[in-house]
Amino acid sequence: MKNDILISKIEDLGLSAAEGYKTAGISGGIKNCKKDLAILYSEYDTAAAGVFTQNIVQAAPVHLCRAHLSNPIRAIVINSGNANACTGDQGRKDASLMAEKTAAALGIKSGQVMVCSTGVIGVPLPIDKVTAGIDKISSLLGRGASKDLDSATAIMTTDTTVKRSAYRVVLPSGLEFKIGGMAKGSGMICPNMATMLAFLTTDVKIERTLLQSIFAEAADASFNSITVDGDTSTNDTALLLANGASGIEIHAGSPLLPYFKDVLNRVCCDLALQIVRDGEGITKLLKLTISRAQDREGARVMARSILNSPLVKTAFYGEDANWGRIIAALGYAGVDFDPEKVDIFIGPYQVAKNGGAVPFSESAMKVYLAGHDLDIFITLNQGLAEVTSWGTDLSHEYININSNYRT
Amino acid sequence: MKNDILISKIEDLGLSAAEGYKTAGISGGIKNCKKDLAILYSEYDTAAAGVFTQNIVQAAPVHLCRAHLSNPIRAIVINSGNANACTGDQGRKDASLMAEKTAAALGIKSGQVMVCSTGVIGVPLPIDKVTAGIDKISSLLGRGASKDLDSATAIMTTDTTVKRSAYRVVLPSGLEFKIGGMAKGSGMICPNMATMLAFLTTDVKIERTLLQSIFAEAADASFNSITVDGDTSTNDTALLLANGASGIEIHAGSPLLPYFKDVLNRVCCDLALQIVRDGEGITKLLKLTISRAQDREGARVMARSILNSPLVKTAFYGEDANWGRIIAALGYAGVDFDPEKVDIFIGPYQVAKNGGAVPFSESAMKVYLAGHDLDIFITLNQGLAEVTSWGTDLSHEYININSNYRT
Secondary structure (H helix, E strand, C coil): CHHHCEEEECCCCCCCCCCCEEEEEECCCCCCCCCCEEEEEEEEEEEEEEEECCCCCCCHHHHHHHHHCCCCEEEEEEEEEECCCCCHHHHHHHHHHHHHHHHHHHCCCHHHEEEEEEEECCCCCCHHHHHHHHHHHHHHCECCHHHHHHHHHHCCCCCCCCEEEEEEEECCCCCEEEEEEEEECCCCCCCCCCCCEEEEEECCEECHHHHHHHHHHHHHCCHHHECCCCCCCCCCEEEEEECCCCCCEECCCCCCHHHHHHHHHHHHHHHHHHHHHCCCCCCCEEEEEEEEECCHHHHHHHHHHHHCCHHHHHHHHCCCCCHHHHHHHHHCCCCCCCHHHCEEEECCEEEEECCEECCCCHHHHHHHHCCCEEEEEEECCCCCEEEEEEEECCCHHHHHHHHCCCC | CHHHCEEEECCCCCCCCCCCEEEEEECCCCCCCCCCEEEEEEEEEEEEEEEECCCCCCCHHHHHHHHHCCCCEEEEEEEEEECCCCCHHHHHHHHHHHHHHHHHHHCCCHHHEEEEEEEECCCCCCHHHHHHHHHHHHHHCECCHHHHHHHHHHCCCCCCCCEEEEEEEECCCCCEEEEEEEEECCCCCCCCCCCCEEEEEECCEECHHHHHHHHHHHHHCCHHHECCCCCCCCCCEEEEEECCCCCCEECCCCCCHHHHHHHHHHHHHHHHHHHHHCCCCCCCEEEEEEEEECCHHHHHHHHHHHHCCHHHHHHHHCCCCCHHHHHHHHHCCCCCCCHHHCEEEECCEEEEECCEECCCCHHHHHHHHCCCEEEEEEECCCCCEEEEEEEECCCHHHHHHHHCCCC
16 A cells, blocks of 8 residues: 555645635734734634643633634634733733634634734734734635745744645545645744744544644654754644545544654654744754653753753854763753763764764864754663754854844 | 851952961963862861762762762862863773872872862863872962962863952951852853862861751852853862861851851852853843742742743843743743733833733833843742842853854
8 A cells, every 4th residue: 555655745835735725814014014914714624733832921822722722623813923922811802802803704603713923922912903904814815825825924923934834645546635834933032032833734534632642743753843042932832723625534543544644744844844944043953863762751851951052052053063062961951861871973973982082083074064954963872762853053143133133 | 146246258368268278279281381270178177068060971070079078078189171071981090090199199098089170071181290280289288369369270261250259257255267269160161061160168167967958058049049051061069178177166056057157158159150250251140039939949940941041141132121031931941830920120120010011111221231230030929939040141252152162
């Protein structure tokens, strides 16, 4: 069967690649003349899965999404320019009103609408502009590259690139299903702080709790495995809708399940890497693999410790193979391991063995570190778990972007 | 009694302020022509207390110090220029040899010697230079400002200032005791990463386990309450020796105990603040107080989360009163609290109340943020615990220092 299933990337499509979805993105006047409001609409009821920020400070729309998650979702409304975070009761009312207005415009129930916001925090949403935009946008819904570009543009904040991804899976029967999506985030920053948002759609039919467990796993290996500056926003949200429009059903024992997981992972990783590549001030993309760890959870904590270390990040910015900073960040992650079993490679070159120095060619390393995409490979030699995470260096430009926002 | 006890700062003295201690610092050739080797010697057996790095990767001298801690310590030998970290069996042998050579030179036992190293990691110690230096230095031991300056200079790495502090406590009887010390650290960085080291001496007589508990508490409120970049080194060590030379004995029920604690706190905070003020690339000293927290441990974790946030640090570098970044960093610290009870002040100005925005004068704030020493005050309004921590901003100069080390 494997040889007869064709998986292919679809260029230029995102949210509306899968059947039964329409989208639109417009300028609603929240930001100055830029697109700032997007709607996703499904012609059919969907099963929805979601992962949300672990920050204790959660914006009003995050609370709304959690509450609506088990409903048969039909639409997502998203604004940029204002995060509706730290806005108290008014914020909760505004998020509910966004759901109600979207439902009214689309002829669905407000419990079938998800709401997401990103942008400045602590400032009340300009709700009149938002609701006026919702009234206008509903008549613009459609499919195709241009519509997907509009909505992917409308959710950007400090992003410098639009982020979309879509894949098609054709079965031997000729039937096909698709998974597509869009994302934003480029540091967890702007205006006052920003947010990672990701929205995915598929046209398979799948039971909600199964979808949730698959999506949580895919998000762990993608959106939760990237870091720009370690700051987790109040609004981080990733949502996946499945509407069954392809006529293909996937269940727990289905032979198609591994393919669905595989393609979902591809779309999630594709979007996650687009976010890192657009990381604020990035001059190096760091791909870190920690192998032979005791367990994945511990390895993930270690990877985050290394990729968030200002000393590791500035060393790579300076093109310095400073493995001492790497092993030190490994050591303060709070996970137990034996330092004298650790091997470290930077690109093809081993720099540490059994926790101690290994001679390497400084000139060859210099050439390698001058590249943009760099690999760090750490073998703990104490278990069988492996994780891969992605991060960025820490550059002068990062400081420029984040210190000069308001002044 | 309180009015008759006089506490005063002693200028220009450090390690040898207290009676019965001698010190010296020389250039042993580990670093290029700079002072790099220091010895502290006590004429009497001491009770020793110590706090050490929580990093799982611990340098050989840290292991030696832990093993010797309960012995009647007589000397500490310290080198800069090489951390003797990630150096395996050879590193352990070298640390032991440093203790043995120091003991032989001073006529004491090797178990009575503590060893500390700071500098480049993963490179074997130039042990011949170190031992030759020890032979030479033992005849130079003495007391006074010049000797204390020599040893405080010899432990510097990227430090730009010498760090010493000493206090005298005169009792109504005319008897007096002293506490003094020196420290180094200016980021946890250089050469490959550096280290916070602190050495304190006192001439009171005090039982070892009591001294350890008092010192651990003082270190928590000082050395463990500062952060420059959140990177914990493999060599961080703070040691306190008490030799009884003043003739004053302090025990658990002693009326002098609160005074001893108070002065020890002053010396520790004085040294800790000197370290932060010399933080790499610092343009702002941030003093953060979190009050009305449920417990001190949680509040400390929250404070660290805020002071290590690149977004908070770059905002202060940019002189931007960005309380959204502060509350977000509070939220992802992993400690439970109610965001809608949080009040935040920057300097004298309230910027958030009940987790939401409060209007403040941008022009007055601009003037305040142009200063060097800035206060952030957060009231959680959910308990009675309070902690104060100190940190730095994140500047272009930090990136310069840490990205350009080897190139």
